[in-house]
Amino acid sequence: MNPRQDQKAFLTSLFSAAVSAANPYDAIKANLPCGRTIVVGAGKASVQMAQAFEKLWDGPLEGLVVTKRGGGARCDRIEVIEASHPVPDASSLHAAQRLMEVVTGLAEDDLVVALISGGGSALLAAPQPGLTLDDEIAVGEALLASGAPISAMNVVRTQLSRIKGGRLAIAAHPAKILTLIVSDVPGDIAGLVASGPTVPSSRSHADALDIVERYRIQLPRRVIEFLSAPVERRLDPDHQCFSRNDVRVIASAAKSLEAAAEMSQCLGVPAVILGDAMEGEASEIAKVHAAIAREVLNKDRPFKGPVVLLSGGESTVTLRSDGKGGRNPEFLLSLAIDIADCDGIFALAADTDGIDGSEDNAGAFADASSVARLKALDQDAKALLAKNDAWTAFNAVDDLFLTGPTGTNVNDFRAILVV
Structure with a gap:
């Protein structure tokens, strides 16, 4: 499989493997x-x-x-x-x-x-x-x-x-x-x-x-x-x-990430599990993930691409406004801002129970074009993030990830594909 041709399908298959393992x-x-x-x-x-x-x-x-x-x-x-x-x-x-x-x-x-x-x-x-x-x-x-x-x-x-x-x-x-x-x-x-x-x-x-x-x-x-x-x-x-x-x-998240890593390997892309117990502000965790992904893309370190970076745990969002969102879309919007100039990075973040936040989406997809596509719609990614309004951002660019209730719950699933 060439992950460049259908990054969303590839990332979705990893999420499905993670959920099936639970x-x-x-x-x-x-x-x-x-x-x-x-x-x-x-x-x-x-x-x-x-x-x-x-x-x-x-x-x-x-x-x-x-x-x-x-x-x-x-x-x-x-x-x-x-x-x-x-x-x-x-x-x-x-x-x-x-x-x-x-x-x-x-x-x-x-x-x-x-x-x-x-x-x-x-x-x-x-x-x-x-x-x-x-x-x-x-x-x-x-x-x-x-x-x-x-x-x-x-x-x-x-x-x-x-x-x-x-x-x-x-x-x-x-x-x-x-x-x-x-x-x-x-x-x-x-x-x-x-x-x-x-x-x-x-x-x-x-x-x-x-x-x-x-x-x-x-x-x-x-x-x-x-x-x-x-x-x-x-x-x-x-x-x-x-x-x-x-x-x-x-x-648990650990078992689900291992299943996703195995699925990625079967599809021909090496996978690395960064951790299954990550906690902290979603937007800050995103900055760390973005930095690692950029390092892989630009310098082939600490991992050589193509590679999938997997992580789990439960991020948090300190509410500053009343926007629509959830911790995984918040993570992705912050990530999208930090990879806006990095063609070759594609991400999925979702709650394994199928519902993240107050809406009906499990999470969302993001890539290097997310911020530019928002700008073309007169939407400011940084302003939306400041309002905890990540759902509005990904709904606008048609990148929400919808699964419905999955019947299990092992917390956040994050997959970042670097090609």
């Missing part, structure tokens, strides 16, 4: 338990994980999973509840309560299979005593606007919840728990995916307050007072309630 059916098949089973779950991939489990499981089965509103997918034997994302609402409160009810009163011989994926933090709202749903909503909105990485946001969320940070596992005790995780958190820290409903957190109120201060997050006074109180609600990870827990990360 397919819930294959991941569940490799991790089936034995015995009477109650399935619970939360996250953007929870229904697809539950559907896979139903197909692969022959014995009695019951349970409940919570997913993002609007998905429309259903299971045969497992109940599905839809709730709000990315900011919780009353449906999230109801979902958390129902999950707690499902695991309450179980026996030692029972087995709970927890299907956890990214997005579960917002889908499950269960404020600690003294806090309200309005507090959780305010916290969610403030976190999303702060520019804090997902790992930091989930530390704060965990401290304010009656279901996160292992508290769902406490409710299920003495049943055994098998937690299967599709990770969207850089580094695949199990307790941070969906804020770890079945995985105890070692972080404290003080850790949460440090994050609030570091990222200048404006939280309701009642929340700050709660985190500042002398009573510590942290669970002991060595508590006997967690002694029979089995936690497995069954899909």
Whole structure:
């Protein structure tokens, strides 16, 4: 294949390979338990994980999973509840309560299979005593606007919840728990995916307050007072309630990037994985990627072209305006500005769950002509970036990447082809 002839198709094939590597059916098949089973779950991939489990499981089965509103997918034997994302609402409160009810009163011989994926933090709202749903909503909105990485946001969320940070596992005790995780958190820290409903957190109120201060997050006074109180609600990870827990990360950004690299090699283009846990401002991460791509294009270092540069993780966007976008289009618009004079660089950046930001696109494509094509339409790339309006930019030049919900979620996928 000559990647010059159809760069978009080439980059799309790499994204498809990455998503396929996180397919819930294959991941569940490799991790089936034995015995009477109650399935619970939360996250953007929870229904697809539950559907896979139903197909692969022959014995009695019951349970409940919570997913993002609007998905429309259903299971045969497992109940599905839809709730709000990315900011919780009353449906999230109801979902958390129902999950707690499902695991309450179980026996030692029972087995709970927890299907956890990214997005579960917002889908499950269960404020600690003294806090309200309005507090959780305010916290969610403030976190999303702060520019804090997902790992930091989930530390704060965990401290304010009656279901996160292992508290769902406490409710299920003495049943055994098998937690299967599709990770969207850089580094695949199990307790941070969906804020770890079945995985105890070692972080404290003080850790949460440090994050609030570091990222200048404006939280309701009642929340700050709660985190500042002398009573510590942290669970002991060595508590006997967690002694029979089995936690497995069954899909992740690392595995998906490896699949994309293998696909690229099969198509005749060498691939390099720059990292699977990159965090930081999307526009700044883009500058680093652009610098590497330019070095390859102009000097054949640190890699000789043609080559595909792959990376994953979760970038962030500190909102400065109310433009339409998402972290991947923001990354690409910044990248496009820095490669505007570099014919031979083509990029795709997308969220592996199929939806990035407030619109219906997974991400977008960019290349050396993006800025010039915008200018021809009387659009200023730098001004659009300053307004966090990357969606408008790529919609104008017909370079949005649309996939629809993919049924999985292992965070950002970035592929930069240098030829």
